[in-house]
Amino acid sequence: MTxxxxxxxxDNLPLLLEGLWLTIFxxxxxxALGMVIGVVVAIFRxxxxxxxxxxxxxxxxxxxxxxxxxxxxxxxxxxxQVGIRLSAFTAGxxxxxxxxxxxxxxxxxxxxxxxxxxxxxxxxxxxMSYGQTMRKIILPQxxxxxxxPLTNEAISQVKATSLVSTIAVAELLRAxxxxxxxxFAAVEIYAAVAVLYLMVNLTLAWLARRLEAKQSRGRxxxxxxxxxxx
Amino acid sequence: xxxxIRVSNLCKQFGSLLVVDDISLDVAQGExxxxxxxxxxxxxxxxxxxxxxxxPTSGQILxxxxxxxxxxxxxxxxxxxxxxxxxxxxxxxxxxxxxFNLWPHMTAFExxxxxxxxxxxxxxxEATARAEKLLRRVGLFEKRLSFPQNLSGGQQQRxxxxxxxxxxxxxxxxxxxxxxxxxEMIREVLDVMMDLARGGMTxxxxxxxxxxxxxxxxxxxxxxxxxxxxxxxPAQIFDSPTHPRxxxxxxxxx
Numbered sequence: 468m469t470x471x472x473x474x475x476x477x478d479n480l481p482l483l484l485e486g487l488w489l490t491i492f493x494x495x496x497x498x499a500l501g502m503v504i505g506v507v508v509a510i511f512r513x514x515x516x517x518x519x520x521x522x523x524x525x526x527x528x529x530x531x532x533x534x535x536x537x538x539x540x541x542x543x544x545x546x547x548q549v550g551i552r553l554s555a556f557t558a559g560x561x562x563x564x565x566x567x568x569x570x571x572x573x574x575x576x577x578x579x580x581x582x583x584x585x586x587x588x589x590x591x592x593x594x595m596s597y598g599q600t601m602r603k604i605i606l607p608q609x610x611x612x613x614x615x616p617l618t619n620e621a622i623s624q625v626k627a628t629s630l631v632s633t634i635a636v637a638e639l640l641r642a643x644x645x646x647x648x649x650x651f652a653a654v655e656i657y658a659a660v661a662v663l664y665l666m667v668n669l670t671l672a673w674l675a676r677r678l679e680a681k682q683s684r685g686r687x688x689x690x691x692x693x694x695x696x697x
Numbered sequence: 698x699x700x701x702i703r704v705s706n707l708c709k710q711f712g713s714l715l716v717v718d719d720i721s722l723d724v725a726q727g728e729x730x731x732x733x734x735x736x737x738x739x740x741x742x743x744x745x746x747x748x749x750x751x752x753p754t755s756g757q758i759l760x761x762x763x764x765x766x767x768x769x770x771x772x773x774x775x776x777x778x779x780x781x782x783x784x785x786x787x788x789x790x791x792x793x794x795x796x797f798n799l800w801p802h803m804t805a806f807e808x809x810x811x812x813x814x815x816x817x818x819x820x821x822x823e824a825t826a827r828a829e830k831l832l833r834r835v836g837l838f839e840k841r842l843s844f845p846q847n848l849s850g851g852q853q854q855r856x857x858x859x860x861x862x863x864x865x866x867x868x869x870x871x872x873x874x875x876x877x878x879x880x881e882m883i884r885e886v887l888d889v890m891m892d893l894a895r896g897g898m899t900x901x902x903x904x905x906x907x908x909x910x911x912x913x914x915x916x917x918x919x920x921x922x923x924x925x926x927x928x929x930x931p932a933q934i935f936d937s938p939t940h941p942r943x944x945x946x947x948x949x950x951x
Contacts, residue, residue, distance in 0.1 A: 583798075585794060585796055585798035586798055586799075586800055586801075588750055588792075588794065588798060589792070589794065589798035589799070589800070589857075589860075590800075591750070591784075591787065592748055592750065592787055592790070592791070592792040592861070593787070593788065593791075593811075593812040593816060593860065593861065593864055594784045594785065594787045594788030594812065594816035594864060595784065595811075595812070595815055595816060596780060596781070596784050597780065599815050599816075603811060603815070604800055607802055608801070608802050611802075
């Protein structure tokens with residue numbers, strides 16, 4: 468067995484960090500796209516217009532039911548056949564964003580539906596429109612409810628970006644693979660790649676905890692049950 | 698003078714279950730009608746039809762002569778009212794719920810000003826003046842910056858009443874407004890309701906508080922299994938009910 472030599476990581480750190488930067492870039496842009504798609508589709512799914520409900524449902528089921536990798540391949544390798552040529556970057560952001568959008572839509576829908584219907588009845592009884600009720604009563608509260616599952620989704624997204632390595636984007640995983648093809652230091656480099664992913668996700672998780680703490684300041688949370696001495 | 702509320706042959710069905718069975722009722726301006734009856738008699742559903750939280754299966758409700766929630770189009774067909782107009786109708790009818798339904802992410806004060814600002818298009822200053830007056834009236838001015846979770850049940854319900862009154866409705870509906878309250882808090886809410894009644898508000902009150910009904914109601918109606926079985930002044934209903942089921946119900950609770 469060859470001896471492990473982690474100096475190869477130091478030597479190739481710039482390349483790895485470039486890859487890390489791209490990973491973060493793809494995560495942020497695809498999550499942004501996913502949030503926009505997610506909120507829109509969630510509202511489609513809960514609003515009283517039947518045709519929009521169906522569009523929302525079909526979108527969510529189609530995207531959740533097929534592998535992200537297949538979607539990326541369709542966008543990058545299959546579309547050119549019908550004349551649409553997307554760059555690897557565009558295909559990557561689109562694919563990741565659409566995928567995130569489907570999961571975020573379900574998270575938002577659950578958040579919206581978690582608001583007790585009595586509050587909606589009170590709003591409608593006072594004469595508020597559906598839109599006003601959404602904007603002032605439901606969405607502000609749903610925002611707090613969706614925070615934990617959304618941070619989960621963000622962490623998933625960081626890992627999902629590794630798939631764009633298959634459509635010729637030199638993000639972190641691909642950068643690692645390129646270094647290995649030159650140095651053959653598979654163990655050291657993959658370990659470094661894993662650690663870098665982990666660092667991003669641990670930071671995300673820490674940020675999430677801070678956000679949650681700030682949002683539930685002064686509000687009793689159900690999770691505090693073990694503090695009651697029951 | 699035309700009645701404030703005219704309910705004609707109201708029926709409400711949920712699936713195969715007929716919950717409101719052919720009820721007709723007139724409520725005059727300034728009248729206080731109290732609705733009593735056993736659980737499951739359709740009282741709440743009947744009340745909720747009156748601000749169109751439930752859409753009637755058949756029959757109609759006129760509010761000051763105008764049909765609630767529906768209109769008749771050029772070819773004589775009955776169609777649902779467009780949302781914008783239904784919202785206007787609903788603003789004229791205040792509703793107070795058994796479980797208060799205050800918006801928990803807003804203070805008491807914010808709960809009360811939201812309606813007037815969004816629906817009556819009041820400025821923040823105008824809405825503030827109105828809210829302060831109403832919160833004083835229900836005795837909660839000092840608590841106006843509290844969140845609902847920091848208020849007792851009785852206090853939350855009084856805020857809910859102020860919130861409904863902030864729209865300056867012509868009619869107030871109360872759906873078992875004190876049923877979820879601890880006994881010592883029921884009085885404070887009933888006092889507010891009594892005060893409203895004496896001020897000439899048209900009220901329809903679903904309640905189990907017979908003392909309130911006896912002293913404040915102009916008319917008491919008894920519902921059982923979706924049907925309006927008996928109606929009359931409180932003294933008549935409580936002291937000499939005619940229908941056997943009314944007698945049976947009253948014997949259980951009085």
